[in-house]
Amino acid sequence: MLLHSIKPKKGTAKPKRRVGRGNASGHGTYCGRGCKGQGQRKSGNTRPGFEGGQTPLIMRLPKLKGFKNPNRVEFQVINVKDLERFKEGDEVSILSLLEKRLVRRKDKPVKLLGHGKLTKKLTVKVHKVSSAAKDKVLSAGGKVI
Secondary structure, three states, rough: HHHHHHOOOOOOOOOOOOOOOHHOOOOOOOOOOOOOOOOHOOOOOOOOOOOOOOOHHHOOOOOOOOOOOOOOOEEEEEEEEHHHHHHOOOEHHHHHHHOOOOOOOOOOOOEEEOOOOOOOOEOOOOOOHHHHHHHHHHHHOOEEE
């Protein structure tokens, strides 16, 4: 067997379509390119996703999935165990939390969560309190405002 004598299996190789060789070939006149316009020209192919100048679908769809709520409120979170730094009978407010460096900013709201134990009687003044945290502060003899 020689390389020049190798032939493909019968029925697997299709003959090349001879375009533009007269109407008798079935591919004459417009040669499968249609009539007029960019696609008929020699170098008139467009990139994938091109829609003729109209904004393509890929650009009309959002880049990332999901939804960003413009009215979302981001709380600074502190836990009940963090309140152990205060003395018995102290008032816990945003300013006192700032002094103890439990929160970073005074313009953002604060939420108290119920992780940990509280043994001191405190008056807590924050924007939001979880039910577990409220129970722990009240059971220690304190107040939640």
